[in-house]
Amino acid sequence: MLFKGHTAEEALAKVHETLGSSAIVVQLKRVPSAGVGRIWGAMEIEAWAQAPAPAPAERGAKPTKLRRTSAESGTMDLLKSWGLGAASTRIIQQSLPASTSELNSQEACLQLGGALLAAWDKAASRIPNTARRIALIGAAGTGKSVATAKWLTIETLRHQQNCRVWCLDGIVANSSEFLIQHAELLGIQVETTWNPALPSCSREFLDLPGWTPSDRDVSDRMANLLDRFEPDCLLLTLNAAYETAILQEQVRAFEDLRPHGLLLTHLDECASPTKVWDLVLGHGIAPMATSGGRFIPGGFEQTGGEFWMERLFAQI
Ligand SMILES: Nc1nc2c(ncn2[C@@H]2O[C@H](COP(=O)(O)OP(=O)(O)OP(=O)(O)O)[C@@H](O)[C@H]2O)c(=O)[nH]1
Ligand SMILES: [Mg+2]
The missing domain is CATH 3.40.50.300 (P-loop containing nucleotide triphosphate hydrolases)
Known part of the structure; x- marks a missing residue:
């Protein structure tokens, strides 16, 4: 299912509201805003998400759960797995909102994706739309x-x-x-x-x-x-x-x-x-x-x- 928001957090909140907190975000994409904002180039976040796989039918079997981990260690693990330099890792960490709630790997991915896009936008803000x-x-x-x-x-x-x-x-x-x-x-x-x-x-x-x-x-x-x-x-x-x-x-x-x-x-x-x-x-x-x-x-x-x-x- 497709969910939209002005920020990654807003899109994620909609995903959870509809599909529950274990929903799996399969793709995160930024697209031109559908509303009047398109005129001045406003963007919004599209999140494609799906409900988690149903629990096994056998009696007594435990439902599959996405690994949940503290917000900080979840994002740190992901950042490390990407092989970014220490300075980049620190900068992204500092840009993340302080959160004590646990994150599953999809949530951590979504949060980091939002932080990366925000950093890109800031860095690219001096590039002209039309270069002459x-x-x-x-x-x-x-x-x-x-x-x-x-x-x-x-x-x-x-x-x-x-x-x-x-x-x-x-x-x-x-x-x-x-x-x-x-x-x-x-x-x-x-x-x-x-x-x-x-x-x-x-x-x-x-x-x-x-x-x-x-x-x-x-x-x-x-x-x-x-x-x-x-x-x-x-x-x-x-x-x-x-x-x-x-x-x-x-x-x-x-x-x-x-x-x-x-x-x-x-x-x-x-x-x-x-x-x-x-x-x-x-x-x-x-x-x-x-x-x-x-x-x-x-x-x-x-x-x-x-x-x-x-x-x-x-x-x-
Ligand atoms: N494989 C590959 N070779 C490239 C690429 N771009 C340039 N080259 C080669 O790199 C060499 C230098 O390319 P130029 O475009 O002349 O480099 P330049 O920056 O203008 O060089 P100067 O004006 O001397 O500073 C040439 O042999 C090109 O064919 C590329 O994207 N890939
Ligand atoms: Mg040259």
């Missing part, structure tokens, strides 16, 4: 130009947007010839020097070579180019196949530029939901898009919190 001036930044070789080529192909061919790409040099030259060739093939305007006098297009992409923020000269040059471009969507591009510690170091290194979100590449090599959640929870920054594979425009997706929550649940 997109700049991908990050360390060298993380896949910025390939992802830019994929994104602008989708905007041009699928969404029929009028696009321009700026391929600008840092202190070292930008070696993204394949991006320029690809854009020209699609009839997209390519600019290799900054010219603010050009009329704006409905989608503009800025492609910069990668750099290391500890190099102050290069960083100043890049910050200057970004100031001129004024992106409404500045995404830090990370190679998701790197170790979590390296990804976290790169997030810290680029945080002065206040990226609105992340773009994760190399999803074809590694698509660990644990890594994604450690970034979202530990650094308060969420992926806006992912890119998997070197071939254009394949494997470019805009995924949200529900997708990564389901991936996390699936690995239990």
Whole structure:
């Protein structure tokens, strides 16, 4: 049966009211609100639940019971089974409402799912709904130009947007010839020097070579180019196949530029939901898009919190 609520707790209360406290929640999903709230993008929680299996018919047999455990140890066990880092586990724990009542594993799952989605929403709040001036930044070789080529192909061919790409040099030259060739093939305007006098297009992409923020000269040059471009969507591009510690170091290194979100590449090599959640929870920054594979425009997706929550649940 389907139950809806504005929050996970509200949906769960309805499940219990109708099916009893041992009801099994089989899926938790966030969907656009059915009411007038849809107009301003309000969301609600859908919980698919079923009644517990009937007790065995034999005389004297004890009814099957879901394992009930204290609220804290139930959620802790689940969090540990997901393999999240210690900082993420602590952050989620702190965000849970204090409860002394016992939870079965479905209730603990539902409570954690609500906490994860809330953390994602908070982290993603700076990502624009419609990105018009997109700049991908990050360390060298993380896949910025390939992802830019994929994104602008989708905007041009699928969404029929009028696009321009700026391929600008840092202190070292930008070696993204394949991006320029690809854009020209699609009839997209390519600019290799900054010219603010050009009329704006409905989608503009800025492609910069990668750099290391500890190099102050290069960083100043890049910050200057970004100031001129004024992106409404500045995404830090990370190679998701790197170790979590390296990804976290790169997030810290680029945080002065206040990226609105992340773009994760190399999803074809590694698509660990644990890594994604450690970034979202530990650094308060969420992926806006992912890119998997070197071939254009394949494997470019805009995924949200529900997708990564389901991936996390699936690995239990
Ligand atoms: N397997 C795989 N390879 C990728 C992916 N994205 C990029 N690559 C490869 O990684 C290398 C670097 O990709 P680029 O897009 O040029 O990286 P970049 O961040 O623009 O590099 P710089 O501009 O030099 O900083 C190339 O050989 C790409 O083909 C991906 O998602 N999966
Ligand atoms: Mg590049």
